[in-house]
Amino acid sequence: xxxxxxxxGRGMRFNETTxxxxxxxxxxGVKPILWHIMKIFSYYGYNDFILCLGYKSExxxxxxxxxxxxxxxxxxKLAYKNKPDIHTASLEHDWKITLAETGLNALTGxxxxxxxxxxxxxxxxxxYGDSVANVNIKNLVDFHxxxxxxxxxxxxxxxxxxxxxxxxxxxxxKQFKEKAVMEGHYVNGGFFVFNRRLFDYxxxxxxxxxxxxxxxxxxxxxxxxxxxxxxxxxxxxxxxDWQLLNEExxxxxxxxxxx
Numbered sequence: 001x002x003x004x005x006x007x008x009g010r011g012m013r014f015n016e017t018t019x020x021x022x023x024x025x026x027x028x029g030v031k032p033i034l035w036h037i038m039k040i041f042s043y044y045g046y047n048d049f050i051l052c053l054g055y056k057s058e059x060x061x062x063x064x065x066x067x068x069x070x071x072x073x074x075x076x077k078l079a080y081k082n083k084p085d086i087h088t089a090s091l092e093h094d095w096k097i098t099l100a101e102t103g104l105n106a107l108t109g110x111x112x113x114x115x116x117x118x119x120x121x122x123x124x125x126x127x128y129g130d131s132v133a134n135v136n137i138k139n140l141v142d143f144h145x146x147x148x149x150x151x152x153x154x155x156x157x158x159x160x161x162x163x164x165x166x167x168x169x170x171x172x173x174k175q176f177k178e179k180a181v182m183e184g185h186y187v188n189g190g191f192f193v194f195n196r197r198l199f200d201y202x203x204x205x206x207x208x209x210x211x212x213x214x215x216x217x218x219x220x221x222x223x224x225x226x227x228x229x230x231x232x233x234x235x236x237x238x239x240x241d242w243q244l245l246n247e248e249x250x251x252x253x254x255x256x257x258x259x
Contacts, residue, residue: 001046001048001121001123001124001125001141002048002049002050002118002119002120002121002124002125003038003041003046003048003049003050003124003125003126003127004049004050004052004112004115004119004124004125004126004127005024005034005037005038005049005050005051005052005126005127005128005129006052006108006111006112006126006127006128006129007022007024007034007051007052007053007054007060007129008022008052008053008054008055008057008102008103008104008106008111009022009023009054009055009108009129010022010023010055011023011026011130013237013238013239014026014238014239014242018055018056021056021059022054022055022056022057022059022060023055023129023130023236024060024129024130025056025059025060025063026236026242028132028236028242028245028246028249028254029246029249029250032063033129033130033132033236033245034051034060034129036132036256036257037127037129037131037132038092038095039092039257039258039259040132040133040135040137040256040258041125041127041137042092042095042259043137043258043259044136044137044138046125046137047094047095047096048096049095049096049097049098050097050098050100050115050118050119051097051098051099051100051129052100052102052111052112052114052115053099053100053101053102054101054102054103054104054105054106054111055104057099057101060099061099064097064099067090067092068086068089068090068093069084069086071090071092072086072087072088072089072090073086073087073088074086074087075087091259098115098118100114100115100118102114102115103206105206106206106208107206107207107208107209107210108208108209108210108211109202109203109205109208109209109210109212109213109214110202110203110204110205110206110207110208111210112126112198112199112202112210113199113202113203113204113208114204116196116199119196119199121196122195122196123141123144123193123194123195123196124193124194124196125137125141125191125192125193125194126190126192126193126194127190127191127192128190128235130235130236130237131189131190131233131234131235131236132233132234132236132245132256133154133156133189133191133229133231133232133233133234133256134231134232134233134255134256134258135154135189135191135229135231135233137191139227140152140154140191140193140227141193143225143227144193144225144227147225149195149222149223149224149225150194150195150197150198150201150218150223150224151192151193151194151195151198151218151223151224151225152192152193152194152224152225152226152227153188153189153190153191153192153215153224153225153226153227154188154189154190154191154192154226154227154229154233155186155187155188155189155226155227155228155229156186156187156189156229156233157185157186157187157230157233158185158187159233159234186226186228188211188215189229189233191227191229198214198218201214201217201218202214231255232255232256234248234256
């Protein structure tokens with residue numbers, strides 16, 4: 001089963017950073033968030049990726065073209081035009097990556113439609129290029145097989161962007177939670193599984209936004225199921241999110257690091 005990752009957007013909330021690189025290449029630790037997302041899927045044995053490229057696509061292509069050279073020890077003979085000898089294969093040596101140009105200004109639905117030609121099985125997975133989670137991909141796929149709908153979306157509790165106050169009867173603050181989770185509310189956390197019939201719901205038009213008419217129509221047709229994930233999920237939507245993800249990574253206990 002192939003894993004499609006949406007990597008084409010600019011990420012306007014990171015304007016200063018994304019002036020120089022696409023959002024999926026913004027690092028957590030020393031590796032881009034895109035690499036972290038791919039490692040999550042790879043941990044469960046899914047190593048065949050399709051990246052939907054757009055903004056600064058050449059930088060993502062260059063990252064993977066040079067990956068083996070920059071990740072390993074080399075021996076180079078300067079007098080010859082031979083390829084360098086790579087002494088150790090990276091742990092990601094079995095990854096297969098299709099780098100698909102899906103348009104500079106295309107919205108997500110158009111990007112998905114434009115990679116249809118690379119999907120050669122009944123099912124595929126889909127993820128956003130800016131969020132990580134400790135989702136059990138095996139359980140997600142098993143859940144998708146348990147129903148007869150076109151799609152499964154992972155439903156997550158969004159972390160609050162503001163400190164939550166528990167206020168008592170005397171207006172005293174009983175408890176303050178800076179990184180609280182919004183219990184009772186679920187949002188689209190990505191990490192989808194789809195039957196290829198999804199392609200009937202998206203259009204090859206730059207203005208086709210996957211999160212609007214296609215997902216709304218899937219839901220209204222009764223073709224979208226929710227896989228409930230009550231554990232860790234975090235998007236990288238703002239600079240503050242990026243700081244949090246790096247703090248968690250540097251702590252040595254990043255919740256999404258399953259490998």
